[in-house]
Amino acid sequence: MRTEPGHVTLYRQAMATDFSITIAYPDHQYARQAAAEAFRELERLEGRLSAFREDSDLARIARLQSGQTCVVDPATHACLQVALDVEAATGGAFDIAYRSQPHRAASKRIRLAARQPQVTVLVGDTDLDLGGIGKGYALDHLASILADWDLHCVLLRASKSTVLARHAPPERAGWEVRFGTATDVWTLSLREMAISGSGSDRQGPHIIDPHRGRPARAHRLAYATAASAAAADALSTAFVVMPDDAIRQYCQRYPDSAAYVVPAGSGLLRVLHEPPTMEAVALSP
């Protein structure tokens, strides 16, 4: 835990990631207790979404044969729905089934029931990877619990890659978030918005282009903003895969999202799209 004037920050490891919750609220004990409740929910969520637990929803889906259905937690269902939505919106550049063999997009492999949290597998051996969306989804979930506690001036992080901001801290326009590359640092004032970054800088070329089945080459790094952390998380992964034109087309259709990319072989961030209400500022000379 770290306490600063007006803020308290709490940390928790889950989903092989460091999560943190920063709360601007004068009663730090109340804020700590709320964060503890949110982290308890995170534990539960990890049990459902984890690829490393044999009883998780994801593992259960992976064991289904073609045509079989299983009941999942509503949170798993909601996360899968966002994943399918982003897959559709990005023309398949984001695909949680990218490593299933033979390759068929997640939307062709699973069907989500509308009235109940049920998943039907259309093609057996469906191996889903929520690595590009699960942490963002978890942040959205944590924020909703903090809202129950009437804590709205909050900033939530999953590792250094995904950040979700709710209301601005008192007397500020937003939460200042830095992003970019080691040599090209930018800052953004974030409020009611999430930003997420993906790329090969930290983990090497681990993002697979679902269409080619090989590491993505369009961008070294990509950042995306969206109203939800799950969408921002998934979009940043897609933007690593998508060429500039495709990203611009996406942003024309969804103008509330911003897109920043670092081309392969470059150290400089480029702005592909920003909504009128948002302006990232370069800090480097």
Added chain:
Amino acid sequence: MTMQRRTFLQAGAAAASHLLVVSSQPAAAQTDGGPELRLALIGGGYQGRNLLSAAMAVGGVRVQAVCDIWEYSRRYCRSFLQRYDQEVQLYEDFREMLDKERELDAVLVATPDFVHEPQVSACLEAGLHVYCEPMLAHTLDAARSMIDSMRRSGKLLQIGYQRRSDPRYRHAQEKLIAEAQLLGRVTVVQTQWAQEAADLRGWPKRYLIPDEVLHRYGYEDMHQFRNWIWYPQYSSGPYGAFVSQQLDVCQWFLDVAPRTVMASGGRDFFTDRPGLDTVLSVYEYPHSLGPVRVSCAMLTTTSGDGTRQFERFLGTQGYLQMSDNPRWARIGREPNAPDWDEWIKQNYVVKQERVAAHAAKEDELDVHVSGEVEQYQFPVMTQASGCQAHLENFFQAVRGREPLRCPADAAFPSQVAAFKAIEAVQAGATVTFAPSDFTT
């Protein structure tokens, strides 16, 4: 070796690596087994929500009512169940719920220990089967009264010691311990239940329960309502709640009740809480092959080395480490014990391949380090959480298709064992169990 992710993600991998996928029926397929069971939940807190989630995953049930004195929990449960297209009636008072809900088959109880006895007994006497989270009750008299109600009513009372339904635990008890006697003579059992230091629990301010409501249901104030586990008037503390589950494993695996217990414990760190935050206890179990000493560590100030919960059975031929987290379950053969080839062939254990520091060349002697414990894996993989498997057993028992795996009278000895350890801490002396202690 940690089981690789793809090992259990891929259905085909199970057969290839001799892993038995237990309860492989997808949940939706399990709903074919007769009419829906009509359920109510009393207690919609953290554990109650787990039960709801597990019940939905099992399928074939309809939750008709949820009772909780806290509006926050009632709202959560209603919203959760709506996602499954299940509309529920909400109640504050369980007696009102039992009066009005006349079509129930069974009730799930996940409330603080001190209200188990009135709630469970009332449900049983109303002709309903009950699944109750442990402990049975906050006193042994209350626990005995619940067992008495169970017997008088002829209804089922399952206690939520969910390890009894965990396929890995069942394999260990039935195959490895009872049948193959793989460990030889077990002389020592070590258990640990550890969690990192945590703040007392709070509540969203707008969901404060008025004092008159709290008093009506036996709580001093909102703080005690949220932190009941630390207050002796409501529960036997973390030791009862958590270590009793591990004592139940000892009772089940060793098939004998303890003879003595000595224990040390205190409010070593959390001086703002009346309950014990640290307890180390040592039991002696008079096994037919000779005494077994069981040490139990309950730690609420550290997660240990990260392996939070385990029960480790140490025998002359091998060891067995059980945990409700599959990552921490493992088996090992003592260096000089006879080989386990027969048990590998029968798929009782799976040998864990050792990774050589470097591959031996043709002209190089492949000399292994001697005196190492050979590591093995369980050939069992679970499809469902322990909670889900235990609930599934309860539902099947209600339908008359399986016996209960943990009826209240089977759970009682571990309640006694837990209470006596707390007594030993308070007395600062070894406590000897009398046969009458276990009488119900």
